[in-house]
Structures are given as structure tokens and as C-alpha cells.
Amino acid sequence: MCATCGCDQPGSAVFTKVGEPHFKPLAQFENAHHQHPHDPTDRQKRKIELERDVLNKNNLAAKHNRFHFDQAGMIALNLVSSPGSGKTTLLEATLSATKGQFHSYVIEGDQQTTRDADRIAATGCEVVQINTGKGCHLDADMVHRALHQLNPQPNSVVFIENVGNLVCPAMFDLGEKKRVAIISVTEGDDKPLKYPDMFESSQLCIINKIDLLPYVNFNVALAKQYARMANPDIEFIELSATTGKGLNRWYKWLDELVPGTRQNQVAGVFADEV
Numbered sequence: 049m050c051a052t053c054g055c056d057q058p059g060s061a062v063f064t065k066v067g068e069p070h071f072k073p074l075a076q077f078e079n080a081h082h083q084h085p086h087d088p089t090d091r092q093k094r095k096i097e098l099e100r101d102v103l104n105k106n107n108l109a110a111k112h113n114r115f116h117f118d119q120a121g122m123i124a125l126n127l128v129s130s131p132g133s134g135k136t137t138l139l140e141a142t143l144s145a146t147k148g149q150f151h152s153y154v155i156e157g158d159q160q161t162t163r164d165a166d167r168i169a170a171t172g173c174e175v176v177q178i179n180t181g182k183g184c185h186l187d188a189d190m191v192h193r194a195l196h197q198l199n200p201q202p203n204s205v206v207f208i209e210n211v212g213n214l215v216c217p218a219m220f221d222l223g224e225k226k227r228v229a230i231i232s233v234t235e236g237d238d239k240p241l242k243y244p245d246m247f248e249s250s251q252l253c254i255i256n257k258i259d260l261l262p263y264v265n266f267n268v269a270l271a272k273q274y275a276r277m278a279n280p281d282i283e284f285i286e287l288s289a290t291t292g293k294g295l296n297r298w299y300k301w302l303d304e305l306v307p308g309t310r311q312n313q314v315a316g317v318f319a320d321e322v
């Protein structure tokens with residue numbers, strides 16, 4: 049995938065063969081794979097240094113973004129998940145329910161197409177789509193450039209929908225106030241166990257598509273337990289972005305983050321449950 053976050057580093061991958069009988073290799077092959085030196089070559093070292101530089105550069109750009117967000121009283125949220133967990137659906141519901149109650153802007157990240165940006169624009173919200181091409185994550189500089197196009201007004205909320213990927217976006221700080229990891233019940237309850245970096249770096253975990261719980265094998269308590277192993281402080285909200293169940297908890301969470309902007313005005317949008 050990308051050469052910047054290290055996911056293409058052969059040295060960083062660990063291969064474990066499970067369930068295979070152990071056997072001793074024939075003596076003549078025993079050292080066959082030890083022909084090359086163990087030290088990384090100069091080329092590899094340069095690549096690792098370059099990647100470290102890229103992350104340092106990203107951290108500086110994220111700091112710059114955060115400074116401007118803070119100065120303007122803006123709240124930036126970085127929505128991360130695997131593809132199809134429901135990021136855009138949740139944003140559509142949120143933007144429609146909160147319309148006129150606080151100013152929102154959206155930055156959309158996808159490899160290709162403006163499909164998500166078109167969906168967001170249909171709600172009446174201003175949106176910029178970033179197509180990352182071969183890239184598998186947004187970085188802080190992309191967000192910075194998108195912000196210059198959006199020019200959001202002070203005291204607004206900027207939702208950033210990251211590229212669907214539970215791995216690489218974890219490494220790239222965008223300058224956001226909070227990172228929101230979304231998993232859906234169709235993905236399996238072991239995702240936080242298998243992709244811990246994302247949950248370790250997120251403050252909120254939304255468990256989406258709970259309307260499908262009767263039909264899938266997903267143990268909510270176990271998923272939470274796995275996420276807490278990565279991050280004991282992580283919060284959870286269970287919801288269905290399509291039926292609206294649980295959305296009030298998400299709106300309350302937003303309210304607490306954005307004091308003074310909504311002031312309970314949205315209470316009643318989904319008055320059937322809190």
C-alpha cells in the first residue's frame with residue numbers, strides 16, 4: 049500500500065504459521081535463508097528515515113491544523129473505520145438532524161469518486177472530497193488544503209471522513225479534537241483485537257448497525273472488552289445510523305464537545321430513546 053506509514057515494510061511484518069506440524073529442515077537447507085546480512089541495507093535505512101520524516105512532517109502539519117481549529121473555536125472530528133461501516137450514513141443522519149443548529153462542514157476522503165461528497169452535499173452541507181488515488185489514508189496537509197477550500201466559519205464543527213481502512217489512518221494525526229472509530233456488527237467483534245492501534249488512538253468507539261444484531265454473530269460485550277484492552281478509557285455508543293436507534297447518545301456526546309452550540313435543541317429529534 050503506502051510507502052509513508054510503513055505498511056509496505058517487509059521487516060515490520062511478522063509471519064506466524066498456525067496449526068502446522070513442526071519439522072526440522074534438512075541440514076543442507078537449514079541456513080539457506082541466512083545468506084543475506086541481518087542488518088538493514090543502506091537503502092532500507094534511508095527508507096525508514098524517510099518514513100520517519102514523513103510522520104514528523106505530518107505531526108507538524110497536524111499541530112498547525114490543531115492550533116487554527118482551537119483559535120477559531122472549531123471542533124474537528126476524525127471518523128475512521130473499515131470500508132462500509134457506515135461513516136457517510138452516520139454523517140448524513142447527523143447533518144440532517146442538526147441542520148440549522150450548528151454549522152457543520154465535511155471533508156471526505158476516498159481513493160476514488162465523489163460519491164460520498166455528493167451524498168453529503170445533498171444534505172445541504174458544504175463538503176470537499178479528497179481523492180487519495182493510491183493512498184490509503186488522509187494526512188494533515190491534505191486536511192489543511194481542504195480547509196482552505198472550505199473556509200469554515202468560527203465555532204463550527206468539521207467532520208473528517210477518513211479513507212475506509214482500520215490500519216494506516218491510525219498513524220496520521222490530522223489535528224482533530226477527537227478520533228471516532230466506527231465498527232459495524234457485520235464486521236465481527238474481534239476487530240479491536242486485530243487492529244488495536246485504531247482503538248488505542250480513538251476516544252470514542254461507535255458500534256453501528258445494531259439493527260442487524262439479531263442476524264449476525266457479534267458479541268457487543270466482547271467487542272468492548274477487546275477495545276478496552278487497547279484503550280481502557282475509550283467510550284462506546286451503540287447505534288443504528290439507518291433506523292436512528294441510539295443516535296441521541298451520539299448527539300449528546302457531540303453536545304458535550306461543542307458547548308453552547310446546540311444546547312439541547314436537538315432533544316426530541318429521536319425522542320423515543322435517549
Ligand SMILES: Nc1nc2c(ncn2[C@@H]2O[C@H](COP(=O)(O)OP(=O)(O)OP(=O)(O)O)[C@@H](O)[C@H]2O)c(=O)[nH]1
Pocket residue numbers: 129130131132133134135136137138158164211212256257258259260287288289290291
Ligand atoms: N442495516 C444497516 N445498514 C447500514 C447502517 N449504516 C450504514 N448502513 C449501510 O451500510 C452500507 C455502507 O454505508 P456507508 O455509510 O456508505 O459506509 P462508509 O463507512 O461511509 O463506507 P466507505 O466510505 O466506503 O468506507 C450502506 O449500504 C448503508 O446503507 C445501519 O445502521 N444499519
Ligand SMILES: [Mg+2]
Pocket residue numbers: 135136137164209
Ligand atoms: Mg463513506
